[in-house]
Amino acid sequence: MKIPQLLLCFLLFICSSNYAIAKKKSHKHHPLLFLPVFKDEITQQYVAQIYQRTPLVPVNLTVDLGGRFLWMDCENDYISSSYKNVPCGSRPCKLSGSQGCYGSSCPVPPRPGCNNYTCSHIPYNPIKRSSTDGELAQDVVALWSITTTTNRNNVSKMILSSTSGVMFNCPGDFLLEKLANGVKGMAGLGIGYTGLPSQLARAFHLPRKFAICLSGNTKSNGVILFGERRSYYASNEVLTSYTPLLKNPVSTAGAYFPGEPSVEYFIGVEKILVNGKIVPIDNKLLAINKTNGVGGTKISTVVPYGTMESSIYKAFKYEFVKAIAKVPIAKPVTPFELCFNLSNSDTLKGLVIPQVSLVLLGEHNNSTTWDLPMNNFMASPTINDSSDLLCLGFLDGGENAETSIVLGGMQIEENLLEFDLVKKRMGFKSVYMSSDLVSCSNKFR
Numbered sequence: 001m002k003i004p005q006l007l008l009c010f011l012l013f014i015c016s017s018n019y020a021i022a023k024k025k026s027h028k029h030h031p032l033l034f035l036p037v038f039k040d041e042i043t044q045q046y047v048a049q050i051y052q053r054t055p056l057v058p059v060n061l062t063v064d065l066g067g068r069f070l071w072m073d074c075e076n077d078y079i080s081s082s083y084k085n086v087p088c089g090s091r092p093c094k095l096s097g098s099q100g101c102y103g104s105s106c107p108v109p110p111r112p113g114c115n116n117y118t119c120s121h122i123p124y125n126p127i128k129r130s131s132t133d134g135e136l137a138q139d140v141v142a143l144w145s146i147t148t149t150t151n152r153n154n155v156s157k158m159i160l161s162s163t164s165g166v167m168f169n170c171p172g173d174f175l176l177e178k179l180a181n182g183v184k185g186m187a188g189l190g191i192g193y194t195g196l197p198s199q200l201a202r203a204f205h206l207p208r209k210f211a212i213c214l215s216g217n218t219k220s221n222g223v224i225l226f227g228e229r230r231s232y233y234a235s236n237e238v239l240t241s242y243t244p245l246l247k248n249p250v251s252t253a254g255a256y257f258p259g260e261p262s263v264e265y266f267i268g269v270e271k272i273l274v275n276g277k278i279v280p281i282d283n284k285l286l287a288i289n290k291t292n293g294v295g296g297t298k299i300s301t302v303v304p305y306g307t308m309e310s311s312i313y314k315a316f317k318y319e320f321v322k323a324i325a326k327v328p329i330a331k332p333v334t335p336f337e338l339c340f341n342l343s344n345s346d347t348l349k350g351l352v353i354p355q356v357s358l359v360l361l362g363e364h365n366n367s368t369t370w371d372l373p374m375n376n377f378m379a380s381p382t383i384n385d386s387s388d389l390l391c392l393g394f395l396d397g398g399e400n401a402e403t404s405i406v407l408g409g410m411q412i413e414e415n416l417l418e419f420d421l422v423k424k425r426m427g428f429k430s431v432y433m434s435s436d437l438v439s440c441s442n443k444f445r
């Protein structure tokens with residue numbers, strides 16, 4: 001049966017009053033929400049600014065791609081008429097996977113962060129490596145939105161609010177330790193029900209999809225986009241390389257409820273290539289052990305440089321040094337472990353950096369190759385005003401590394417990564433190697 005257009009609009013208005021204003025303007029297009037992301041110079045953390053509460057205030061948050069949820073300090077200066085605690089036993093509490101409840105220990109009057117009979121969950125700061133418990137709550141959140149009208153070139157930008165709450169967690173302010181200056185919490189973009197992508201998808205009626213494009217430059221911003229990316233991008237910027245997102249049935253957070261799965265983004269690395277040569281690796285390390293969640297490869301925004309479990313790192317370093325044989329090795333500069341001395345101009349002339357590639361699980365039981373541009377694995381630290389050093393931007397993750405390979409900030413900067421939580425896959429495209437995406441920052445100015 002065909003529903004008359006007018007009735008459909010009416011139904012939509014009722015069902016989705018939470019963004020009725022935007023809906024009326026352009027009911028053919030989902031809005032695309034975006035968060036500008038800055039790289040903090042001192043901590044190298046990626047900091048996003050979100051709007052929250054009633055009245056709206058800007059809140060800076062460190063981006064944690066594999067975080068369970070949004071969490072922030074509610075003890076200091078949290079003023080909002082739309083703050084609501086999530087009651088124990090409620091549907092959102094159950095769906096959050098919480099197995100905790102605060103009973104009756106909150107003093108009168110109740111305040112954000114302490115309400116009797118409230119669902120509790122476990123926020124984690126992976127930089128401090130510390131977990132605690134905190135009240136689960138919800139409040140209004142607003143983001144910049146881009147709306148393309150029927151005229152493709154007419155892009156309007158405005159702040160769009162959810163009138164339904166977006167869930168977050170309220171631990172004490174001690175959990176902010178080690179976060180960038182001015183930051184009030186972390187924006188968890190994890191896969192699960194409480195992750196920001198799923199929360200925003202519900203609150204703004206978006207597809208459960210998001211894309212990140214992080215800038216390597218502390219002077220210019222990158223971006224996180226929520227919703228259907230193609231409604232904004234030109235059609236020639238279609239992604240063609242995809243790799244499945246793999247399930248890790250055991251949480252990789254610092255503390256978790258029994259049976260809780262990991263909400264981090266795991267992908268399948270099958271091989272590492274240096275100049276096309278396979279680095280010999282114990283294949284067991286590349287797989288996720290379903291009993292204890294150990295092993296595999298994940299993507300993280302909370303480590304500036306990628307890590308490899310010790311035996312993988314040694315083998316990789318060996319092949320890498322062999323391939324770059326002519327360049328003298330320099331004394332390492334913290335945090336790097338392998339640096340090359342480029343001060344000799346003869347060295348520079350003949351310098352060819354080896355090609356590093358990751359062979360990933362592809363779609364349809366086929367492999368796909370991610371060729372890393374040099375900027376995604378070679379760092380040039382500037383020490384004592386001289387910049388004749390080049391260091392490998394992968395670090396030794398240790399013998400007991402929980403996750404065998406971690407791709408960190410350096411590896412994913414200036415890449416467009418699209419995470420599709422419905423199709424359970426990640427699309428990737430290097431901005432360095434692409435003619436149409438000039439850089440993450442100038443693309444989304």
Ligand SMILES: *[C@@H]1O[C@H](CO)[C@@H](O)[C@H](O)[C@H]1NC(C)=O
Pocket residue numbers: 103104105106107108109110115116
């Ligand atoms: C929480 O419950 C306790 C015990 O019933 C009560 O003394 C206290 O006043 C309550 N706090 C709030 C904020 O209602």
Ligand SMILES: *[C@@H]1O[C@H](CO)[C@@H](O)[C@H](O)[C@H]1NC(C)=O
Pocket residue numbers: 149151154
């Ligand atoms: C874009 O759309 C807005 C409102 O929808 C209109 O006021 C404006 O003139 C349009 N701009 C162009 C360049 O078409």
Ligand SMILES: *[C@@H]1O[C@H](CO)[C@@H](O)[C@H](O)[C@H]1NC(C)=O
Pocket residue numbers: 038047049060181182183
């Ligand atoms: C939040 O981040 C923005 C962008 O980096 C910055 O301009 C602003 O000063 C920050 N606010 C606070 C309170 O740190």
Ligand SMILES: *[C@@H]1O[C@H](CO)[C@@H](O)[C@H](O)[C@H]1NC(C)=O
Pocket residue numbers: 284289290291292
């Ligand atoms: C996975 O971990 C369990 C528990 O630590 C261990 O007994 C088992 O041998 C591991 N499996 C593999 C394939 O390494």
Ligand SMILES: *[C@@H]1O[C@H](CO)[C@@H](O)[C@H](O)[C@H]1NC(C)=O
Pocket residue numbers: 330331341342343344389
């Ligand atoms: C690089 O090599 C030059 C000599 O060729 C030496 O003077 C300089 O100290 C070296 N730099 C480092 C950081 O090892």
Ligand SMILES: *[C@@H]1O[C@H](CO)[C@@H](O)[C@H](O)[C@H]1NC(C)=O
Pocket residue numbers: 365
């Ligand atoms: C994928 O390919 C490998 C060998 O290329 C084969 O052994 C395996 O059975 C295939 N898996 C599926 C699901 O088709």
Ligand SMILES: *[C@@H]1O[C@H](CO)[C@@H](O)[C@H](O)[C@H]1NC(C)=O
Pocket residue numbers: 364366367
């Ligand atoms: C598998 O990948 C190869 C090389 O990338 C390609 O030529 C082939 O068509 C792919 N096969 C399928 C079934 O996608």
Ligand SMILES: *[C@@H]1O[C@H](CO)[C@@H](O)[C@H](O)[C@H]1NC(C)=O
Pocket residue numbers: 383384
């Ligand atoms: C940088 O300069 C300081 C003091 O001048 C010196 O102690 C240090 O060794 C230098 N570092 C390098 C890598 O040359």
